[in-house]
Amino acid sequence: MHIVIVGNGIAGITCALDARDRDASARITVVGGETEYFYSRTALMYAFMDKMNRRDLEPLERDVWRKRNIGLVTDWVVDHDADKRELKLAGGRTIAYDVLVLALGATANKPDWEGLTEVKHGVVNFVSMQDLDACEAMVPSAKRAVVVGGGLIGIELVECLVHHGIATTFLIREPYYWPAALSREESQMVIAHLREQGVEVVVEDSVQRVESSGGRFTAVVTSSGKRYAGDILGVCIGVRANLDRMKAWKSAPASRRGIVVDERFRTDIAGVFACGDCCEIARPTKGPLIETIWYSAKRHGAVVARNIFGDDVAYEPPVFFNSSKFFHIEFTTVGDVESAPAGTPTIFRHRAGQHVCQRIVHDGTRVIGFNMLGSRWDNEVLVRWVTERRSPAYVLRHLAEAQHDVEFGRMNLQHSTRSRSPS
Amino acid sequence: MRKAGVRGWLLHDVTHRGVTAWALSAVIFTFYVVLYFGGQYGVPDLFSPWAERLGLSSKWVLYGALYSLAIVLGGCWMLWKYRHNRYQVVRTTVVMVVQVTLGFSVPQMLKQAGQPEYYFSYLWPLKIDYFYPDSITSLPWPYVVYSVVGALVMVPVLGVFFGKRWYCSWVCGCGGLANTAGEPFRHLSSKSTTSWRFEKVAIHTVLIAALLATALAIGSALLPEESPIVAVAGQYREIYGLVVGAVLSGVIGVGLYPIGGTRIWCRNFCPMAAMLGLVQKIGRFRIRVKKDMCISCGLCSKYCEMGIDVRSYAQTNQSFTRASCVGCGMCAEVCPRGVLTLENVTRNDPQEAVRRGPGRASLPIIT
Numbered sequence: 001m002h003i004v005i006v007g008n009g010i011a012g013i014t015c016a017l018d019a020r021d022r023d024a025s026a027r028i029t030v031v032g033g034e035t036e037y038f039y040s041r042t043a044l045m046y047a048f049m050d051k052m053n054r055r056d057l058e059p060l061e062r063d064v065w066r067k068r069n070i071g072l073v074t075d076w077v078v079d080h081d082a083d084k085r086e087l088k089l090a091g092g093r094t095i096a097y098d099v100l101v102l103a104l105g106a107t108a109n110k111p112d113w114e115g116l117t118e119v120k121h122g123v124v125n126f127v128s129m130q131d132l133d134a135c136e137a138m139v140p141s142a143k144r145a146v147v148v149g150g151g152l153i154g155i156e157l158v159e160c161l162v163h164h165g166i167a168t169t170f171l172i173r174e175p176y177y178w179p180a181a182l183s184r185e186e187s188q189m190v191i192a193h194l195r196e197q198g199v200e201v202v203v204e205d206s207v208q209r210v211e212s213s214g215g216r217f218t219a220v221v222t223s224s225g226k227r228y229a230g231d232i233l234g235v236c237i238g239v240r241a242n243l244d245r246m247k248a249w250k251s252a253p254a255s256r257r258g259i260v261v262d263e264r265f266r267t268d269i270a271g272v273f274a275c276g277d278c279c280e281i282a283r284p285t286k287g288p289l290i291e292t293i294w295y296s297a298k299r300h301g302a303v304v305a306r307n308i309f310g311d312d313v314a315y316e317p318p319v320f321f322n323s324s325k326f327f328h329i330e331f332t333t334v335g336d337v338e339s340a341p342a343g344t345p346t347i348f349r350h351r352a353g354q355h356v357c358q359r360i361v362h363d364g365t366r367v368i369g370f371n372m373l374g375s376r377w378d379n380e381v382l383v384r385w386v387t388e389r390r391s392p393a394y395v396l397r398h399l400a401e402a403q404h405d406v407e408f409g410r411m412n413l414q415h416s417t418r419s420r421s422p423s
Numbered sequence: 424m425r426k427a428g429v430r431g432w433l434l435h436d437v438t439h440r441g442v443t444a445w446a447l448s449a450v451i452f453t454f455y456v457v458l459y460f461g462g463q464y465g466v467p468d469l470f471s472p473w474a475e476r477l478g479l480s481s482k483w484v485l486y487g488a489l490y491s492l493a494i495v496l497g498g499c500w501m502l503w504k505y506r507h508n509r510y511q512v513v514r515t516t517v518v519m520v521v522q523v524t525l526g527f528s529v530p531q532m533l534k535q536a537g538q539p540e541y542y543f544s545y546l547w548p549l550k551i552d553y554f555y556p557d558s559i560t561s562l563p564w565p566y567v568v569y570s571v572v573g574a575l576v577m578v579p580v581l582g583v584f585f586g587k588r589w590y591c592s593w594v595c596g597c598g599g600l601a602n603t604a605g606e607p608f609r610h611l612s613s614k615s616t617t618s619w620r621f622e623k624v625a626i627h628t629v630l631i632a633a634l635l636a637t638a639l640a641i642g643s644a645l646l647p648e649e650s651p652i653v654a655v656a657g658q659y660r661e662i663y664g665l666v667v668g669a670v671l672s673g674v675i676g677v678g679l680y681p682i683g684g685t686r687i688w689c690r691n692f693c694p695m696a697a698m699l700g701l702v703q704k705i706g707r708f709r710i711r712v713k714k715d716m717c718i719s720c721g722l723c724s725k726y727c728e729m730g731i732d733v734r735s736y737a738q739t740n741q742s743f744t745r746a747s748c749v750g751c752g753m754c755a756e757v758c759p760r761g762v763l764t765l766e767n768v769t770r771n772d773p774q775e776a777v778r779r780g781p782g783r784a785s786l787p788i789i790t
Contacts, residue, residue, distance in 0.1 A: 040719040042718040042719065042720050043720035050424055052721060053439075056721050058721075059734055060735075061616060136424045163426075294718045323760045324759075325760070330759075379716055404764055406509060406510040406755055407764075408510050409508060409510055
């Protein structure tokens, strides 16, 4: 059996390694055009900031592929013929497969701002190795930058640019930073922290027009008529499934916002799976699901590997959790905080004078989620409390058990102002 | 990418094995060769005249003062850099205080007071001399008791409860220099499986060599003086002192800081670290990994001075105890997702169990 995996990101690589664990004899080939070896996309910012070399971004030693007998092909897939079960690569080679896994990942959203098409230099995204190359090429000559977007990638790029001494404007369309995950108070804390780092934060304003001179980016003009000049325009307005190349294929699987798969990651073409950021999971009882988190891609890849060998495992997303870091503020979220309707009761604790707060969302009798900023928390304990349907009183009493700070450095949970209000 | 400007270039060059790093390495290398071999083998003795001019009793006092100064200056910088991390603040403060007192001024004061120049912060088998019969017979009995009880009881007992970190990154002067003045070079240690394999062979070889040196020395004190073993023991002891004491710990151990990272000595050659590593494997210390939160960024591995591929454990949700880990806590500090914590608990964790088969390196998720 020849398993061919398109995409050497975390979903595809997890699938390949798990398939190898399962079957020592199957032929496994991973095709990926972005880089020769699997690298950790989440660490791009650390390479940009000189904390790591490019080689350090590779989570596995290079001889793993030889030892585990997994073939790597560095190329892009230009065509797929489902009848012949065959892929054609940009380099001219064709690869026949028995099982195909599409782990194409995601790509940066492209805005349609007026004037953007005339800009040839100075516009960057920050999701791929090629983006990192582009960013690094621009930094030496840049003095000012404008980063558009109110999410995680935006704040990462801002941090990198600030590190390189570039005066940066962070332009956020929403009334405050990342309303999809943070409350207004939490966001204001993050924005205050950004301003301490010298970032010019602009909220509730969006790009109307992009100005350039001789193809070089010069400024953005916002809907409120303000003009922000810069040498670099960072576009970080989210990602979407990376389906562009698939459109030219002879047989492309059905797709909506992502490649449509069932809960076993099967596409509408027999023998073809899709997983990771590029897929949209159709679920019979709940709405379609798109997950773009590191651990979800790992889980997808692992479930695909089992289904390839006939285990018949349906994917079940876990209680949601995630973590991040906004410059120096650490952030842990667990449970259904994002989609809690307005007016959901919360307990909000804030440590005066510090960028530290905890928000516990509950429905009156049981806790449904947590947003914790400024100190470290153990997601395992918080998830357990959500699944055990613990009461707010219980959680408050035991809160210290979920702390995950360094030794001697446990955040003091006393002396926090506390409010119980709908947020 | 490196920062712009001359400062950016220099900072990158010196911390990434550039020209300046090699030059610095050559300077430190020369310093140690002159220090250890000055006055012998045709090497000029540059430090003794300076020590004399400063009114110090020997070049070793001058060296001790310089060493302490490096730890204090580097330590102050560490305290500033990691001021948000209480573990680093406490640990660095302790290491600075121990060096200035037990590692330098206390032995000098003892000597002034007519007592032996005794270093309470160094124990057998690192300070192998303290088990040699001539030390045992010449030192007053309280020192001998401390030497023996300290090395054979205190070191392993504390090791069981707190891991080797209580010594290697809180007390020891070698670790002290690495964790203060050596901070800019900590990321240079090799993380490859090959260097792990080398480390295991090298460090246990030195441990056996140290045990042999001690056994021969003690044995020869009990044998008649004309026994051939006595002559062999004398020669062996001299070679051990030269190779391990001077070349491996000083010339190579510190000389290679800018090229191979700060813990070359501690990781590959220190007999004390070897012994404490064995204790650590059965003790309570471990690094705990928070489930499923690792994003495989690799900062933990990059900044591990002992060359442990921490990421390989973190991304497979494996709490672990590695014999070489000195518990400096830097993996936990740099982790952007707060995945790692150091802790002392009684729990049965896998020891060095990350690779189950040849080349095993999967990224499993517990479902």
